[in-house]
Amino acid sequence: MSGDEKKLKVEARAPRGLGDREAGELAATNRMLDVIRSVYELYGFEALETPAIEYTDALGKFLPDQDRPNEGVFSFQDDDEQWLSLRYDLTAPLARFVAQNYDRLPKPYRSYRCGPVYRNEKPGPGRFRQFMQFDADTVGSASPAADAEICMMAADALEKLGVARGDYVIKINSRKVLDGVMEAIGIGGEENAGRRLVVLRAIDKLDRLGPDGVRQLLGEGRKDESGDFTKGAGLSLPAIDTILSFSLGGQYEEGKPQFDLFGLLGKSETGAQGARELMEIEDLARDAGYGSDRIRIDPSVVRGLEYYTGPVFEADLTFETRDEKGHPVRFGSVGGGGRYDGLVGRFRNENTPATGFSIGVSRLFAALKLVGSPIVTAQPHVGPVVVLVLDRDRLADYQRMVAQLRGAGIAAELYLGAAGMKAQMKYADRRRAPLVIIQGSDEKAKGEVQIKDLVAGARAAAAIATNEEWKAARPAQFSAPESELAEQVAQALAVQREQA
RNA sequence: GCCGCCAUAGCUCAGUUGGUUAGAGCACCAGAUUGUGGAUCUGGGGGUCCCCCGUUCGAGCCGGGGUGGCGGUACCA
Known part of the structure; x- marks a missing residue:
């Protein structure tokens, strides 16, 4: 990629003061x-x-003596030039x-x-x-x-x-x-409205500034640590x-x-x-x-x-x-x-x-x-059961398993990426999948599936030191007849919920 | 709006008196027999050192200006 192309990339960022929630x-x-x-x-x-969105006048937020919306309010004009505001x-x-x-x-x-x-x-x-x-x-x-x-x-x-x-x-x-x-x-009446506002604002700051700060704001004014001066009510x-x-x-x-x-x-x-x-x-x-x-x-x-x-x-x-x-x-x-x-x-x-x-x-x-x-x-978010894809040409079989699980009311998904098995496991881990379903050619031949419990597996991992041992042990997984997939998964999920 | 602080990798930060190709940790990606998450090991990708101008043989570093971020304060229905 050339430098010029790179420069054109849009910076991915949320506007300040706005955030995503996951x-x-x-x-x-x-x-x-x-x-x-x-x-x-x-x-x-x-x-x-x-x-x-409302009409700005319905919100009552036009600036005084101006036909422009108040600052602090997000506003824009409709195609008939009427002001709208969030x-x-x-x-x-x-x-x-x-x-x-x-x-x-x-x-x-x-x-x-x-x-x-x-x-x-x-x-x-x-x-x-x-x-x-x-x-x-x-x-x-x-x-x-x-x-x-x-x-x-x-x-x-x-x-x-x-x-x-x-x-x-x-x-x-x-x-x-x-x-x-x-x-x-003695500050009643129309002519003191502005001053009353200052007094109310001062009282509102009692918990933050304390009596002394408020006293200053009610009197001449207050200078804060940053050197800014706020005029008082006098x-x-x-x-x-x-x-x-x-x-x-x-x-x-x-x-x-x-x-x-x-x-x-x-x-x-x-x-x-x-x-x-x-x-x-x-x-x-x-x-x-x-x-x-x-x-x-x-x-x-x-x-x-x-x-x-x-x-x-x-x-x-x-x-x-x-x-x-x-x-x-x-x-x-x-x-x-x-x-x-x-x-x-x-x-x-x-x-x-x-x-x-x-x-x-x-x-x-x-x-x-x-x-x-x-x-x-309570409860960290739990993701779907992930059905791994080992043989690319058997996507239909895997999709059928997913449908079977969904039919039993179990949240499930087919791995849709292109990566190998190790990466698929990492994906499932990151999705917080409770279980993964594994069926390679060996299991297929026997009409079985492997059901792997990622939660129990993570617990078992603590006791295993080397990668070879970890791979060989294949902790927390068992095989089940393909025909009993949904039942066995439902049962494993129930056990997991009990232990949580 | 006003005052102050800061800006180097996705994140947290090093970076010598101004000197060649800018580093670390974390994160990310990958290992081998294309069948197993974590840890460990090895390798890899990733940088307009915020931008512009100036000083200089030479600037991430010095000066000026700008922009952006953070904190305080004001306003806040």
């Missing part, structure tokens, strides 16, 4: 999704799938679906959805540009009972997945309460203290705030209303038997900043793990959600209240591996 991980992920699905269906939620979550598409089918849907409408979402952002460790979410939502109920139910369901799902009670907590807070606190320190010291004492010290004990929340919120009707809703959610959870070890009010929870209108939820894993440097680190959030009463209303005149919860599937998957949940750690 058989083992797919199987484990599917087992995990099945568990979540069964819990959600138990709660009476029904399946829904919406397309990965969905960046599963909530906005649900709102579109409900609005579009409003008249025929039972209300409140409960549904769950699972699928990939896309974000055009800089990827990082554990952050991808395509990732999977699993959502459940109740549309058309303003009742705190709907919020409470979503939280209980999230708790049930985590436990069913193998996260022990005490290793997780569903934290709840309310955007109304947060707004009330900000009103109390609050007064008393205001900063109020925010921090609310977010940090404002832990509730069984429905009773540790400090005078209602006094603080006295000036703000929305704030007081938010607090009442929060306590009602908590009461409902308690009445259903969910203690503060599972569902509890936590004023530091902020969540997504755009469309939440009331209660917000966050599922946190509380057990400690260690990072690559050995430092103890908390796993953190594996899902979140809240009430978004305005979303469906973008499509319709009357407002439609809605609440939901979203699980970050790959993050949760990583967490389940850490806690050793059998749902994701």
